[in-house]
Amino acid sequence: MNTSDVVIIGAGAIGSAAAYYLAKRGLSVTVLEKGACVGGGGSSRNGGGVRQSGRHSAELPLAMYGVKNLWPGLSDELGMDIEYYQEGNLRLGKTEAHMKILQGLTDSCAAGGLDMCLIDQKQAREICPYLSEDVIGAGWCPTDGHANPMLVTLAYYRAARRLGARYITGAEVTRLRKLRGRVSEVVTADGEVYSAGSIAVVAGYDSRKLLASVGLDIPMSPILMECIVTEEAPHMFWQMLGTAMADFYGHQSKHGSFVFGGAHGYEPYAAYDGGTRGASISVPSTCRAIIGYFPVLRGLKIVRSWAGWLDDCADHIPVMDNPRETPGLTIGCGFSGHGFGISPVAGALLADLASGETPTLDVSKFRYDRFRAKI
Ligand SMILES: Cc1cc2nc3c(=O)[nH]c(=O)nc-3n(C[C@H](O)[C@H](O)[C@H](O)COP(=O)(O)OP(=O)(O)OC[C@H]3O[C@@H](n4cnc5c(N)ncnc54)[C@H](O)[C@@H]3O)c2cc1C
Structure with a gap:
């Protein structure tokens, strides 16, 4: 039938x-x-990012609706723990140029009604004490989070x-x-x-x-992006992380592994094969970016990396x-x-x-x- x-x-x-x-x-x-x-x-x-911050103005109302009405009750509704944590998103900056980018993102999201603000180094370190001292500020959205995809x-x-x-x-x-x-x-x-x-x-x-x-x-164009997962570590923070330059993003998962993604600029040029190959092209630059923001994670072992295709609309x-x-x-x-x-x-x-x-x-x-x- x-x-x-x-x-x-x-x-x-x-x-x-x-x-x-x-x-x-x-x-x-x-x-x-x-x-x-x-x-x-x-x-x-x-x-696994469940972000409203940094969204295109057309998508922001959808993201905000989802975070208010759907994500918080999803584990109960679907009958399975989806590991949703709503502990905020820190988008980090190290230079004045970064802070300018973060100011622009904050202004456009705030104009769309999102609770998001710019915070200084001290406030960022209060939220996440493991940040490098090079971080001078961040965009902060307390209602963002992450879930297990x-x-x-x-x-x-x-x-x-x-x-x-x-x-x-x-x-x-x-x-x-x-x-x-x-x-x-x-x-x-x-x-x-x-x-x-x-x-x-x-x-x-x-x-x-x-x-x-x-x-x-x-x-639309296909873009190949990569992620890594580390060995388990004692729990350090629940926030979703990103940077002004989008060179890495990620979070620590419920069982302690860190899941990070990143980009190094070559991604749009990978030939589309529709498959699930790993390329490990951006892993080294993603790791350099992570260590630049979180020196404390240097030495943590990566246990796996993988790639996936984005459907990037014009x-x-x-x-x-x-x-x-x-x-x-x-x-x-x-x-x-x-x-x-x-x-x-x-x-x-x-x-x-x-x-x-x-x-x-x-x-x-x-x-x-x-x-x-x-x-
Ligand atoms: C590395 C990486 C990191 C990302 N990080 C984030 C993030 O942190 N936060 C976020 O919001 N988004 C993120 N994304 C994007 C997010 O994963 C996608 O936007 C989302 O999963 C799209 O879901 P989908 O169901 O539309 O597509 P998909 O999950 O790609 O599903 C499409 C399905 O269609 C099937 N299919 C294709 N062709 C056919 C066919 N001809 N016949 C039958 N079936 C077919 C495929 O096999 C596939 O299972 C990331 C993506 C990647 C690759």
Whole structure:
């Protein structure tokens, strides 16, 4: 039986969150995932940041809504500890130029109603005593935090299944099909056809190829980013960390390991293979950055590194829309490296769009047609 109310392509955190919120409404949902397991994309490979600070003004209301209404109750709602800690985000600076960047970020977030301020060295060290003395100040958002991305993805998957959602792994969708002008079927690599009243493409960068099969294109690029995890250490702090230069970010996890990500500038030039390779290109520079801010972590052993692909949209915010050209289709992609922090709210909004409900929040800034040629 290959017919359901909604077919979702992609079992990441956002696809599974959408599946959960749709199944909660009593709709039949089929999730098609090309990988052998769920969550093998960016959703299980990210740094776990649940940040409102530093968000694009279009995304800020979503991030704030999620932190106020969804994240705090998510472990209870999904029936699994997702290791959500809301202990604030410190974005660190070492120079006056850094502080200028932090001032700009603080001003734009404060203008959007976020409780965020600039703090000096003493205040930053009161919050996190392990900082290098080179740190002269920070942007501070007390309501930011972090969660465990693997657990969040797993929790949404399990909760969606409990409500009856069907997951099919090893099902690579190769194209979407229109019938009488409506997108109502998807075809997989092994020739299976799945039909639904509503089809949602939530497949990261691969969404671009799928959308091309019904004449849509989203200006996105694949970017390869890396993370590391250290051996366990005695617990030191719960804050999420970042820097003005975005050269590293991370947190200490519940069991004591530090999870850090970072960038060194080469990331946009890695050839896209759609896979899950590790490149270890940015690990050395990430480590240098970490030690520059946290000398106390020098000598801690890295036990693993991994890479994951971002779906970076031309304007660095996602597309969440039902394009006019393609009735029956919902798009959710282009999360541009910061989709995990808004995964609950993005999933809920995509569920609204895929079920024909008025979205809970304004999604007009995420329309597909914002890229249309202006004539
Ligand atoms: C290293 C790294 C660090 C990051 N750090 C953070 C962070 O700290 N905070 C934050 O907010 N965000 C972060 N992100 C971004 C975040 O991980 C993503 O924005 C988010 O996970 C996107 O979720 P998704 O469900 O849309 O995509 P994905 O998790 O990529 O899921 C898409 C799924 O679609 C499947 N798929 C693809 N093509 C097909 C097909 N043809 N047929 C069937 N299935 C298909 C894939 O296999 C995959 O499982 C980071 C990303 C990376 C890579």
